[in-house]
Amino acid sequence: MPKAQERLPKRLYQARATRLRARLTQLQLELKDAPFKVLLIIAGPEGAGRGSLLNTLAEWLDPRGVETFSYHPPTDEEEKRPHQWRFWRSLPAKGRIGLYAGSWYTETLREEARSESALSHIAHEADRIRAFEKLLADGGTLILKVWLEISKEAQGRRLKTLREDPATAWRVTDEDWEHHRHYDRLAETAWMIRSKTDRPGARWTTVEAEDERARDLAVGQLLLTRFRQQQKKMARLARPRAPAEVTSLRASGLRRLHALPLDQELSEKDYHAAREKWLGRLNRAVRAAFAAERAVVFAFEGWDAAGKGGAIRRLTSAIDPRDYRVIPVAKPTDEEKHAHYLWRFWRDQPRAGRMAVFDRSWYGRVLVERLEGFCRDDEWRRAYEEINDFERQLTDHGAIVIKYWLHVSHAEQLRRFRERETTPHKQHKINHEDWRNRRKRAAYEVAVGDMLALTDRDNAPWHLVPANDKRYARLEVLRYASRRIEEVLEG
Amino acid sequence: MPKAQERLPKRLYQARATRLRARLTQLQLELKDAPFKVLLIIAGPEGAGRGSLLNTLAEWLDPRGVETFSYHPPTDEEEKRPHQWRFWRSLPAKGRIGLYAGSWYTETLREEARSESALSHIAHEADRIRAFEKLLADGGTLILKVWLEISKEAQGRRLKTLREDPATAWRVTDEDWEHHRHYDRLAETAWMIRSKTDRPGARWTTVEAEDERARDLAVGQLLLTRFRQQQKKMARLARPRAPAEVTSLRASGLRRLHALPLDQELSEKDYHAAREKWLGRLNRAVRAAFAAERAVVFAFEGWDAAGKGGAIRRLTSAIDPRDYRVIPVAKPTDEEKHAHYLWRFWRDQPRAGRMAVFDRSWYGRVLVERLEGFCRDDEWRRAYEEINDFERQLTDHGAIVIKYWLHVSHAEQLRRFRERETTPHKQHKINHEDWRNRRKRAAYEVAVGDMLALTDRDNAPWHLVPANDKRYARLEVLRYASRRIEEVLEG
Numbered sequence: 002m003p004k005a006q007e008r009l010p011k012r013l014y015q016a017r018a019t020r021l022r023a024r025l026t027q028l029q030l031e032l033k034d035a036p037f038k039v040l041l042i043i044a045g046p047e048g049a050g051r052g053s054l055l056n057t058l059a060e061w062l063d064p065r066g067v068e069t070f071s072y073h074p075p076t077d078e079e080e081k082r083p084h085q086w087r088f089w090r091s092l093p094a095k096g097r098i099g100l101y102a103g104s105w106y107t108e109t110l111r112e113e114a115r116s117e118s119a120l121s122h123i124a125h126e127a128d129r130i131r132a133f134e135k136l137l138a139d140g141g142t143l144i145l146k147v148w149l150e151i152s153k154e155a156q157g158r159r160l161k162t163l164r165e166d167p168a169t170a171w172r173v174t175d176e177d178w179e180h181h182r183h184y185d186r187l188a189e190t191a192w193m194i195r196s197k198t199d200r201p202g203a204r205w206t207t208v209e210a211e212d213e214r215a216r217d218l219a220v221g222q223l224l225l226t227r228f229r230q231q232q233k234k235m236a237r238l239a240r241p242r243a244p245a246e247v248t249s250l251r252a253s254g255l256r257r258l259h260a261l262p263l264d265q266e267l268s269e270k271d272y273h274a275a276r277e278k279w280l281g282r283l284n285r286a287v288r289a290a291f292a293a294e295r296a297v298v299f300a301f302e303g304w305d306a307a308g309k310g311g312a313i314r315r316l317t318s319a320i321d322p323r324d325y326r327v328i329p330v331a332k333p334t335d336e337e338k339h340a341h342y343l344w345r346f347w348r349d350q351p352r353a354g355r356m357a358v359f360d361r362s363w364y365g366r367v368l369v370e371r372l373e374g375f376c377r378d379d380e381w382r383r384a385y386e387e388i389n390d391f392e393r394q395l396t397d398h399g400a401i402v403i404k405y406w407l408h409v410s411h412a413e414q415l416r417r418f419r420e421r422e423t424t425p426h427k428q429h430k431i432n433h434e435d436w437r438n439r440r441k442r443a444a445y446e447v448a449v450g451d452m453l454a455l456t457d458r459d460n461a462p463w464h465l466v467p468a469n470d471k472r473y474a475r476l477e478v479l480r481y482a483s484r485r486i487e488e489v490l491e492g
Numbered sequence: 493m494p495k496a497q498e499r500l501p502k503r504l505y506q507a508r509a510t511r512l513r514a515r516l517t518q519l520q521l522e523l524k525d526a527p528f529k530v531l532l533i534i535a536g537p538e539g540a541g542r543g544s545l546l547n548t549l550a551e552w553l554d555p556r557g558v559e560t561f562s563y564h565p566p567t568d569e570e571e572k573r574p575h576q577w578r579f580w581r582s583l584p585a586k587g588r589i590g591l592y593a594g595s596w597y598t599e600t601l602r603e604e605a606r607s608e609s610a611l612s613h614i615a616h617e618a619d620r621i622r623a624f625e626k627l628l629a630d631g632g633t634l635i636l637k638v639w640l641e642i643s644k645e646a647q648g649r650r651l652k653t654l655r656e657d658p659a660t661a662w663r664v665t666d667e668d669w670e671h672h673r674h675y676d677r678l679a680e681t682a683w684m685i686r687s688k689t690d691r692p693g694a695r696w697t698t699v700e701a702e703d704e705r706a707r708d709l710a711v712g713q714l715l716l717t718r719f720r721q722q723q724k725k726m727a728r729l730a731r732p733r734a735p736a737e738v739t740s741l742r743a744s745g746l747r748r749l750h751a752l753p754l755d756q757e758l759s760e761k762d763y764h765a766a767r768e769k770w771l772g773r774l775n776r777a778v779r780a781a782f783a784a785e786r787a788v789v790f791a792f793e794g795w796d797a798a799g800k801g802g803a804i805r806r807l808t809s810a811i812d813p814r815d816y817r818v819i820p821v822a823k824p825t826d827e828e829k830h831a832h833y834l835w836r837f838w839r840d841q842p843r844a845g846r847m848a849v850f851d852r853s854w855y856g857r858v859l860v861e862r863l864e865g866f867c868r869d870d871e872w873r874r875a876y877e878e879i880n881d882f883e884r885q886l887t888d889h890g891a892i893v894i895k896y897w898l899h900v901s902h903a904e905q906l907r908r909f910r911e912r913e914t915t916p917h918k919q920h921k922i923n924h925e926d927w928r929n930r931r932k933r934a935a936y937e938v939a940v941g942d943m944l945a946l947t948d949r950d951n952a953p954w955h956l957v958p959a960n961d962k963r964y965a966r967l968e969v970l971r972y973a974s975r976r977i978e979e980v981l982e983g
Contacts, residue, residue, distance in 0.1 A: 022917030064820045071814040077568045102813040168768030277659030322593040323562040329555045426513030
């Protein structure tokens, strides 16, 4: 790095910038088809030139491949969802570079680490940020975090120069001067936050920012270097493939599944009598949850033809249609395929006081994706913890998470498949994938067992529903939902 | 329709429902690849069974092809955008049926047409709804609007039956009884709204709702019949093709374009002196607009290589990055291609107090889409009025809309194309499409002229920018933006 006094000569800068631009253009072409996206976070004190650096980058890069992000304080739609929701919903699209003028660091970096409670708050924020960035980095996203370094003296000079010219005085605010006075304290806090969030896959790079030209070249060069490294890293990763043999990670879940009795029955008469009663109770429970500003999130999993759709329709018939959404989880669209597997589930989270019913869910990662080789071995193995963390974010924000596994015997499933094939209006519900999955029942049971064992948490437990008898299953879904909501509300 | 007293026998109902379901399944398969989507709006008084009808439809239809919509009062993100924004952003995806439990009618239907001001408000709402539905219907969407009819007596009986059973009493609210008492007045208002919004392409169908079975069959049958009609109608439409010859719709625009002098120049020194001054003035104007809760919307159009990107970067350098977004308008993605052409521009509208800069815009419809045959003749001809209406919605909601045409001569464009081809970091900016468009300059001039003549409105006028000299153009963009914002704010 050149010293502050020696500015990089203009001619030299221009020669280097021209070469850099050509290489960045090439980078953007390759990024379009790359299996990852790039996040570039620019942070630093006032006067370090975040804005001017972003302008240079905008000029160097093809704007069609760039998205710029910055954040205002949360809107009410954002406030009513878990903290990370607004960052999840605004990640750049596949093949693009996200330039972050502001980021998940912005609010934290404004704080001063002066009190015990401020310190503990910052530590908590840093935990959250680490978990979020780890998730993205593990998912293949290249995260670059640049800290622009500038001395207190240089900051003062810059602010003064801007203020003294009537044409540029509007750029300097009172807050800028306030921050200038507290330069040392803010720098210390910023250093602390950076060291707490400097992790593999999400490293901070400090760039000397007094010489604007050197600063811009350094950041452009960093982008190039790290992009090439990421390409190599991604190329080394094994390709996903379906496992030859499926062995259990933890046998307790499989035992729990096999221990479930499936011989319950309910007559039509008993069912109708009990249904209205439980619908009423569920309605009251859900309204109480809404009144307490709680979201209610259902995840329905179960064997094909276990009756998820029917159970969901009975469940939702107790709820005002304006208050819930049913989200059928089909194969991901093109856009979703290129995003993190949790992205679409973040996107569809209900706000506080509303309900979402996922017909199949984020658990596809450790079921069909694990068994059919749609993701790598390390990816589905990591998913249990990622999912626990995801659900923890929801429940920390007050959501009530209710997860069902609808269990039918192999024989009952066969009976239903055959019925679907011979009933005209049910034929669309059965295809060769269902038969393929059925043949793999033993492997699926292992995966279901691992899921039950590894993601059954007090804040988001699994409920197993015996579903050989449809009426019994539907009622059991209503009963458990009512009781679980009441239980959580009673705290 | 059977009379209220004679219910459709269960056996007959089941036989018909089975046939209907098989045909609906077939419909959904065909809809997946159809060039249109379906909106089914269900409205009617309490007790007419909207909820139970929606449940039946949810059971009959494959849930993967259905989205259910209903609306709460607007959130703050919605309040801060034009009224239609929330309906635009939640239209069903391609190949799907949108079931509307609530809709753009819900709020209006709650009103009573008792006073002059209520009447005039309803008339205004009906205008807005007609325009919105016309836009969708013209774009190929099949809109079905069902009004469930039920007598006051039958309504009273239903509410009473529900209330008397402790298991279902929770379904009946005080508001339901209130509406029951005012049955006649509400029915009259509803009739008025229906007749004001009963238009080709968006007809109301009244369905007798006292017999639930007959009601559900009638709606299912309506869906089938109207779907088949729509298929035939769409098949009859001519395929889009590029015009053999392009003739002007109105010559005044072309004259205006040709009359623009292009020989202005600005020295580097004069430019730098003036730039900071105008950036400051623009910054103040934009902040004043934000303080007045106005959105600011820029549309940049112009010849290829006219310097839109550079002008936008100078413009935005005056604005806090958290307050604006630049939206580069590339070819539509798959998802966008199947939506109405205005959909993505609705989606990206800034909220009040924010700014959006569109680098190319909704005018693509009457420029490249017209000339390259990407849409039908009737589609681009209709677009001028649709666009005027769209911009009117924005300005009615307080947005300041600023539209530029950046004009360069044919010779200057050639010079810039050649420069791009020989400069490594500019090569990505030029491709065969640019050369193709260049060869069609005369045709494009006609289209630009028509655009200028037909969409130059007081609320959203065009500003022509001489752009042979980049510095002059950039400054002119700043000057006009500042003055226009000041002018609008002064009212």
